Amino acid sequence: MKAAHELLIVDDNPADIALAREALNACAYRGQINSVEDGAEALAFLGRRGNYANAVKPDLVILDLNLPKRDGHAVLAAMRASPDLRKIPVVIFSTSQLSRDIARSYELGANCYVSKPGNLTEFFSMMKSIEKFWFGSVKLPPRGE
Amino acid sequence: MSTAATKLQVEHSPQAKPQLRVLMVEDNPLDATLILRSLRQGGFDVNATTVQDEAAFLRALRTHNPEIVLADFNLPGWEGMGAVKVLRREGLDIPLILVSGALGDVSAVECIKRGATDYVLKDGLVRLPEAIRRALEEKHLRQERKRAEEDLASKAAELARSNADLEQFAYVASHDLQEPLRMVAAYTQLLSERYQGKLDADADKFIGYAREGALRMQVLIQDLLAFSRVGRKEQSCCSVDCNAVMRDVLQILEASIKESGATVNYESLPEVWADNTQMVQLFQNLIGNAIKFRGTEPPVISVQAGAQPETPAESKTETKTEAKDHEWLFSVSDNGIGIAPEDVGKIFAVFQRLHSRTEYPGNGIGLAICKKIVERYGGRIWVESQAGGGTTFKFTMPLQPRESKAEASQP
Amino acid sequence: MNGDEVDILLVDDSKEDVDLTLHALRSENLANRVFVVRDGEEALDFLFCSGPHSDRSFERPPRLVLLDLKLPKVDGLQVLERIKKDDRTRSICVVLLTSSREERDMVRGYELGANSYLQKPVDFTEFRRMVKLAGLYWMVINRPPINSAPRSVEHAL
Numbered sequence: 001m002k003a004a005h006e007l008l009i010v011d012d013n014p015a016d017i018a019l020a021r022e023a024l025n026a027c028a029y030r031g032q033i034n035s036v037e038d039g040a041e042a043l044a045f046l047g048r049r050g051n052y053a054n055a056v057k058p059d060l061v062i063l064d065l066n067l068p069k070r071d072g073h074a075v076l077a078a079m080r081a082s083p084d085l086r087k088i089p090v091v092i093f094s095t096s097q098l099s100r101d102i103a104r105s106y107e108l109g110a111n112c113y114v115s116k117p118g119n120l121t122e123f124f125s126m127m128k129s130i131e132k133f134w135f136g137s138v139k140l141p142p143r144g145e
Numbered sequence: 146m147s148t149a150a151t152k153l154q155v156e157h158s159p160q161a162k163p164q165l166r167v168l169m170v171e172d173n174p175l176d177a178t179l180i181l182r183s184l185r186q187g188g189f190d191v192n193a194t195t196v197q198d199e200a201a202f203l204r205a206l207r208t209h210n211p212e213i214v215l216a217d218f219n220l221p222g223w224e225g226m227g228a229v230k231v232l233r234r235e236g237l238d239i240p241l242i243l244v245s246g247a248l249g250d251v252s253a254v255e256c257i258k259r260g261a262t263d264y265v266l267k268d269g270l271v272r273l274p275e276a277i278r279r280a281l282e283e284k285h286l287r288q289e290r291k292r293a294e295e296d297l298a299s300k301a302a303e304l305a306r307s308n309a310d311l312e313q314f315a316y317v318a319s320h321d322l323q324e325p326l327r328m329v330a331a332y333t334q335l336l337s338e339r340y341q342g343k344l345d346a347d348a349d350k351f352i353g354y355a356r357e358g359a360l361r362m363q364v365l366i367q368d369l370l371a372f373s374r375v376g377r378k379e380q381s382c383c384s385v386d387c388n389a390v391m392r393d394v395l396q397i398l399e400a401s402i403k404e405s406g407a408t409v410n411y412e413s414l415p416e417v418w419a420d421n422t423q424m425v426q427l428f429q430n431l432i433g434n435a436i437k438f439r440g441t442e443p444p445v446i447s448v449q450a451g452a453q454p455e456t457p458a459e460s461k462t463e464t465k466t467e468a469k470d471h472e473w474l475f476s477v478s479d480n481g482i483g484i485a486p487e488d489v490g491k492i493f494a495v496f497q498r499l500h501s502r503t504e505y506p507g508n509g510i511g512l513a514i515c516k517k518i519v520e521r522y523g524g525r526i527w528v529e530s531q532a533g534g535g536t537t538f539k540f541t542m543p544l545q546p547r548e549s550k551a552e553a554s555q556p
Numbered sequence: 557m558n559g560d561e562v563d564i565l566l567v568d569d570s571k572e573d574v575d576l577t578l579h580a581l582r583s584e585n586l587a588n589r590v591f592v593v594r595d596g597e598e599a600l601d602f603l604f605c606s607g608p609h610s611d612r613s614f615e616r617p618p619r620l621v622l623l624d625l626k627l628p629k630v631d632g633l634q635v636l637e638r639i640k641k642d643d644r645t646r647s648i649c650v651v652l653l654t655s656s657r658e659e660r661d662m663v664r665g666y667e668l669g670a671n672s673y674l675q676k677p678v679d680f681t682e683f684r685r686m687v688k689l690a691g692l693y694w695m696v697i698n699r700p701p702i703n704s705a706p707r708s709v710e711h712a713l
Contacts, residue, residue, distance in 0.1 A: 015328045022335065087666035095324070097699075106647035106701040111671045113699040118327055118363065120334040126697065133693040137686050139673045141666045142659065 005031030005135050006143070008058035010042040010075065011093075012067050016116070020062070023127035031135065034058065039070025043078055046085050058088060059140045062130070063110075065094040065101060073108055080109040087141040091130055165277070168211035169195040170202060170228050171244075172220050179270060180215060180244055187274020198223050202231060211239060213277055218245035218256075229260040238287070240280035244273065315373035319366045326366065330359040368510040372495065375423065375517045385421050387414035387428075387475075391448065394428045398436065406443035407436050414450050415473055417542045423518045428477075430511040431538050435479035437505055438536075442480060450475045452544070471544055472524065478537035484530040492528065515540070563589040563695065565618040567599040567635070568653075569627055576680060577622065577653075580687035586695050591618070596630025599623070600638060603645055614644045617702060620694045622687075623670075625654040625661055633664055640669035647701035649694055653687075 007024075011017050017035045024033060034055070036042050042063075045052045061079075065072035072092065079085040092105045092113045102113050114130065117123050134140070167184070171177045177195050184191050194209045196202045197220060205211070214232070216225035225243050232239055240262040243253075253264040262283075263276045333356040341349060391411045395402065402409065409432060417424070428448070435446045450473055484492060488499050493516045498509035519526040519540045526540035564586065568574050574592055581587040593599045601607035603621070605614060621639070625632035632652065639645045652665045655676040665673050674690060677683045 013324075013328075015332070019331055019335075087663070089666075089672065095327075102699050103647065103701045106649075109669060112649065112694070113701075114697055115699055118323070118330075118367075120331040123331065129693060129697050133689060133697075134672075137674055137689050139662055139675050141663060141673075 005029075005060070005140075006056050006058045007031055007033050008042070008045065008061045009033060009035040010037075010039070010061065010067065010072070011035065011064040012037050013064075016064070019120075019123060020127055023124040024131055026124060027128040027131050029131050029135065031059075032056070037067075039067040039072065039075045041069075042067070042075050043070065046079065046088075047082075057085075057143050059143065060134050061088055061090045062093045063090050064116075065092060065096055065105070073104055076105065076108045076110055089134065089138070089140065091134070093126075093130075163190065164192045165189045165213065166209060166211045167191055167193040168202070168205050168209055168214045169193055170197065170214065170216035170220065170223075170225060171195055172197045172217065176217070176244075176267060179267070180273065183270040183273050184277070187277075189274060189277070197221075199227060199231060202228055203235075206231075206235065206237065206239075213280060214239055214241040215244045215273075216241055216261075218243050226256060226259060226261070233260060238284060240277075240284055242273070242276055242280060244270070312373045315369055319370040319373065322366050323363075323370075326359060326362055330356070330363055333359050368514075371426075372510055372514050372517065375426075375514060375521065382418055382420050384416050385419050385424050386416050387424065387450065390414075390421070390424045390428055393425050394432055397425075397429055398433055401433070401436050405436050405439060407439075407446060408443070409446045409448070411448035414448065414475075417473060417522075419522055419542065423521075427515050427518045427540075430515050431477045434511060435477060435481060435536070437507065438479075438481045440480065440482050444479055444481060446477065446479045448475070448477050472541045473544060474539060474541050476537050476539045478535065480535045483534045483536050484528060486530075489528055489530065493526070561589050561616075562591045562618045563620065564591070564691075565599065565602060565621045566590055566592045567594075567596070567621065567627065567632070568592070568624040569594045570624070573624070573655075573676065573683075576683055577687050580684040581691050583684075584688050584691050586691045594628070596627040596632065596635045598629075599627070599635050600630060603639060603648065604642075615702070617645065617648045619649065619700045619702075620691075621648060621650045622653045622690070623650055625652060625656050625665075633661070633668060636665065636668045636670055649698065649700060651690060651694060653690070 007029075009017055009020055011020070014037065017037075021033055021035075034045065036045050042061075044050050045055050046057070046061075048055050048057075063072050063075060067075070070078075072094065076090060076092075079088065079090065086109075089111045090109070092110045093116055094101065094113075095116045096102075097115055105113050114126055117126055165184070167181075169177055169180065171180070181191055181193055194205045194211070196205050214228055216228045218225040225241075225245065229241055232241060241260070243256055243261050243264040244267060245264070246267050256264055262280045265273045265276050333352060337349075337352050337356055340352070388411070391409075391414065395409060401407075432446060432448070436444050452473060484499070492499065493512050494509075495513040496509045498507065515538075516526050519542070523543050524541040526538065528536060528538050530536035564581065566574060566577060568577070574594075578587050578590060578592075581590060591602065593602055598608075599621075602609045602612065603617065605612040623632050623635060627635070632654065636650055636652070639648060639650055646669070649671045650669075652662075652670045652673045653676060654661070654674075656662075657675065662673050662675075671694075672690075674686060677686060
């Protein structure tokens with residue numbers, strides 16, 4: 001049986017994380033959802049350190065930019081610098097519409113950039129699109145060990 | 146030559162005449178006396194110093210602080226126009242009147258061009274007091290005007306600073322307000338969707354009100370952001386074809402045009418030098434309003450432009466090449482509910498609405514944004530309307546690209 | 557066609573697949589500005605503004621590159637590597653769209669920085685659906701690196 005998908009959501013707003021969970025539920029995502037609320041936790045999770053020794057490497061990371069401790073760009077840069085984490089697709093999911101934030105994300109190796117919509121319906125619709133594309137169509141890299 | 150400081154006796158008179166401090170550049174004592182006599186006869190109470198060379202002139206300028214300089218054109222060792230040079234160099238705005246015999250090769254006009262205030266012949270000294278009065282009057286006016294200009298400039302700078310602060314505040318406030326508001330809006334909607342009918346009727350109602358409030362606030366903040374953005378956004382001005390703008394706008398408003406059965410006519414609109422996004426915003430707001438505030442009939446909206454015509458009829462015939470005109474006049478007219486004359490003054494104010502929310506939706510910021518956009522390009526916007534008789538909005542845009550002063554003051 | 561106004565660069569040497577792809581994109585109104593090249597060399601010329609495409613500018617890259625792997629002249633992975641190694645082009649969104657079933661192609665693709673990897677389904681209906689989805693995702697949902705406003709979300713999947 002195919003292993004369920006593993007998703008890591010990195011967002012400092014627990015309300016947004018809850019919203020994402022609701023949205024994914026609504027589109028019948030059956031995989032695992034893990035979440036962390038700051039950049040340092042994200043890297044600890046991905047590096048399976050400390051509390052996260054038993055964490056499973058995610059198939060996809062949904063990453064906000066405005067994070068405490070280490071911001072989204074720092075997390076992205078660290079991921080791309082690590083041979084272990086380099087291939088994991090990263091979707092930047094941020095309220096920022098600044099072109100320099102968008103450009104920098106791509107420069108650092110983000111796979112794509114999605115603007116967090118202002119209203120609920122669009123938010124749900126975005127999450128559904130992300131789920132459908134990345135877990136439905138895309139061939140994801142093997143998780144490896 | 147030694148300087149002779151000649152202090153005439155101050156004439157004591159019942160009406161204290163203001164003392165006129167005169168600095169004379171004159172080597173002939175008789176001429177000096179005649180000049181002073183003519184001044185006294187002309188009603189002046191004179192406090193005079195006489196010098197003959199540049200060094201003495203400079204010293205006397207500092208110690209005597211003259212209000213006027215009377216200079217002979219020809220002096221041994223110096224010349225009257227030399228005094229003009231000194232005044233200029235020292236940055237002093239003191240009128241200098243040449244009092245001289247024949248000038249020789251150089252004409253009086255030439256001297257005035259080079260900086261002398263006036264010129265009086267020594268055998269026409271009766272003119273001198275009048276010339277002095279005129280010169281002093283002009284100086285007074287000059288200084289008044291300079292003061293007024295400086296005042297205006299500093300007030301304008303203060304206003305600009307204050308506006309920039311306000312815009313910055315509006316921007317930051319709106320921007321930072323959006324996050325928590327997004328949470329409220331999203332979760333009240335989730336609550337509403339998930340628990341509709343599952344709690345009691347009151348709960349449904351309460352959640353409904355909360356949701357509406359949140360949604361309205363979101364729109365308000367977005368409007369406020371849009372308004373503040375007109376001022377702070379870097380403009381990328383280019384040649385904008387208003388016909389293309391209209392096509393974009395009609396596409397954006399497609400749904401409401403269809404719903405209202407509106408007809409929007411426009412023909413041969415000109416190109417203007419502006420920011421494309423702002424032009425779209427401008428036309429979108431005006432036409433959107435024309436559709437929204439419709440009467441019982443389907444809206445018929447007409448957009449025209451001409452080079453400063455007097456009446457709409459002329460705008461069809463005038464062309465771009467009218468050299469004398471310096472601006473475009475656009476008009477957007479409709480057959481809607483119109484605006485009462487007493488309301489005309491209010492409509493461009495921020496968040497100013499003339500109707501209740503249930504009658505017509507909207508926040509009342511659309512026209513404020515239009516006004517801001519038009520004024521940013523140096524144009525004017527106004528309305529011609531009567532209640533029930535349709536409305537025409539008119540605005541002007543400069544023909545020539547404008548120096549973008551706005552960019553210099555971007556935060 | 558004006559080389560500057562390209563939204564999607566489609567790099568594929570299979571005529572059938574190109575036709576199917578264009579058809580799928582057209583049904584979502586995305587085919588207006590698709591430029592097709594049939595080998596890796598021309599793809600590179602296009603993106604690096606050289607050869608027959610020297611009138612193009614680095615300032616206006618395509619929003620999306622749909623890149624097959626098996627290409628004549630220069631193969632897909634090499635094209636990808638060159639795109640992602642050069643500062644001028646590395647931010648361009650490159651989606652590998654290939655019939656290759658080799659896992660190592662996919663791994664290498666991600667290693668080289670592909671934005672995503674799609675395996676062409678054998679079934680034509682599925683293929684069309686995948687292209688539609690990819691087109692919508694990358695052209696509507698995604699914000700590209702070069703400044704442009706998001707498109708309307710009415711296109712949501």
